[in-house]
Amino acid sequence: MLIVQKYGGTSVGTLERIEKVAERVLKTASEGHKLVIVVSAMSGETNKLISYAKYFSPIPKESEMDLLMSSGERVTSSLLAIAIYAKGHNAISLSGRGAGIVTDSNFTKARIETIDPKPILSAIEDGTIVVVAGFQGIDEQGRVTTLGRGGSDLSAVAIAGAIGADLCEIYTDVDGVYTTDPRIEPKAKKLPVISYDEMLEMASLGAKVLQTRSVEMAKKLNVNLVTRSSFNENEGTLITHEDKIMEKPLVSGIALDKNQARVGLIGVVDKPGIASEIFGALAESNINVDMIVQTSGGSLGENITNIDFTVNRDELAKAEKCIYKFKNSHEIRDIQINSNIAKVSVVGVGMKSHTGVASKAFTTMAKENINIMMISTSEIKISMVIDDKYSELAVRTLHSAYQLDK
Numbered sequence: 001m002l003i004v005q006k007y008g009g010t011s012v013g014t015l016e017r018i019e020k021v022a023e024r025v026l027k028t029a030s031e032g033h034k035l036v037i038v039v040s041a042m043s044g045e046t047n048k049l050i051s052y053a054k055y056f057s058p059i060p061k062e063s064e065m066d067l068l069m070s071s072g073e074r075v076t077s078s079l080l081a082i083a084i085y086a087k088g089h090n091a092i093s094l095s096g097r098g099a100g101i102v103t104d105s106n107f108t109k110a111r112i113e114t115i116d117p118k119p120i121l122s123a124i125e126d127g128t129i130v131v132v133a134g135f136q137g138i139d140e141q142g143r144v145t146t147l148g149r150g151g152s153d154l155s156a157v158a159i160a161g162a163i164g165a166d167l168c169e170i171y172t173d174v175d176g177v178y179t180t181d182p183r184i185e186p187k188a189k190k191l192p193v194i195s196y197d198e199m200l201e202m203a204s205l206g207a208k209v210l211q212t213r214s215v216e217m218a219k220k221l222n223v224n225l226v227t228r229s230s231f232n233e234n235e236g237t238l239i240t241h242e243d244k245i246m247e248k249p250l251v252s253g254i255a256l257d258k259n260q261a262r263v264g265l266i267g268v269v270d271k272p273g274i275a276s277e278i279f280g281a282l283a284e285s286n287i288n289v290d291m292i293v294q295t296s297g298g299s300l301g302e303n304i305t306n307i308d309f310t311v312n313r314d315e316l317a318k319a320e321k322c323i324y325k326f327k328n329s330h331e332i333r334d335i336q337i338n339s340n341i342a343k344v345s346v347v348g349v350g351m352k353s354h355t356g357v358a359s360k361a362f363t364t365m366a367k368e369n370i371n372i373m374m375i376s377t378s379e380i381k382i383s384m385v386i387d388d389k390y391s392e393l394a395v396r397t398l399h400s401a402y403q404l405d406k
């Protein structure tokens with residue numbers, strides 16, 4: 001088989017761990033498989049590099065950030081190739097550029113446009129193990145780009161699609177995808193299988209076990225995706241098409257996203273085009289806006305409204321900068337920022353055909369006296385914004401309310 005294996009930050013977190021990965025890789029190779037390995041930076045390394053840049057500026061120049069951040073994955077890819085070679089097997093490491101990964105120029109969250117499969121395919125032909133630095137590519141101008149946090153998952157899936165791999169295994173520090181983060185709820189259960197769509201929701205709502213865009217890509221390219229632990233031999237979780245799953249639970253999991261902030265625009269002049277202006281400006285700055293709620297300005301007067309929206313906390317500084325020009329032009333009276341919020345979500349394809357799932361979520365929050373600040377729903381999820389000090393409590397009570405621990 002042709003297999004792509006991706007090892008995350010904890011799995012390559014120390015030199016000893018890299019050696020263990022080399023041994024695991026060699027064992028798979030000895031079973032006759034051709035292997036492409038994708039690695040993350042050592043755990044904590046990307047955060048460290050970002051904090052270095054923030055020493056100089058709260059919003060560091062993005063194109064420089066990418067070259068800086070990509071270095072972490074280069075270190076681990078070359079070290080792993082060195083470790084494998086030292087154990088007597090041929091191995092080479094490739095950067096994103098070397099692996100033919102071309103992206104757009106959206107620095108810090110670039111999208112993959114094409115992957116030339118030739119460099120990897122020709123390197124593995126004679127049994128050489130190719131180790132690719134995850135998380136990165138180059139744009140048309142040849143500048144280094146990165147693929148958004150957790151982006152090595154995407155590198156692995158995209159490479160698996162491009163070279164027509166039989167399997168893409170994501171090795172991490174948990175056994176697979178659980179009904180919720182097992183670090184928050186120890187009673188969480190491992191799911192043997194989950195549909196691409198549910199995994200997509202879980203990931204985009206905060207379950208960082210897989211990066212959202214990697215799941216999107218796996219679905220699009222029909223990649224056989226499995227997550228499992230690099231610390232044991234347990235079977236992991238298969239992510240596949242919904243119609244291949246026999247038993248569909250009502251609710252599959254609870255996701256938590258603490259990396260959220262709420263921006264309240266108070267006293268917005270209510271005229272046609274104002275929302276388009278504000279959110280157009282945010283989009284132009286490449287900021288992802290999640291929930292949006294518009295309410296009446298009440299006592300502020302006629303033709304005045306309030307707009308609340310949420311963004312990722314790491315994009316808050318950029319969002320604030322973008323919004324302030326509206327305040328300066330008096331289209332907004334005041335801006336209120338709240339970073340102490342979290343989004344907790346209930347996900348399940350079974351919701352499509354059952355009623356009462358949402359009301360159960362609201363009742364569960366009420367019983368614990370947790371106030372819900374914002375709600376949004378889709379066919380297969382319910383999300384609630386709450387005070388982040390209740391995050392873990394909310395996750396655990398929802399987990400037990402939907403009997404996910406049974």
Ligand code: ADP
Nearest residue numbers: 008009010172176177178180181183207208209
């Ligand atoms: P890696 O560095 O290997 O990419 P991540 O830290 O990105 O690993 O993702 C793995 C982590 O995801 C786990 O340690 C776990 O705490 C967290 N996680 C959140 N939700 C879930 C879930 N539903 N199932 C499994 N892990 C989850």
Ligand code: ASP
Nearest residue numbers: 040046135149150151152
């Ligand atoms: N090192 C990058 C990050 O921490 C990419 C990854 O680990 O997937 O976001």
Ligand code: MG
Nearest residue numbers: 008150208209
């Ligand atoms: Mg990850």
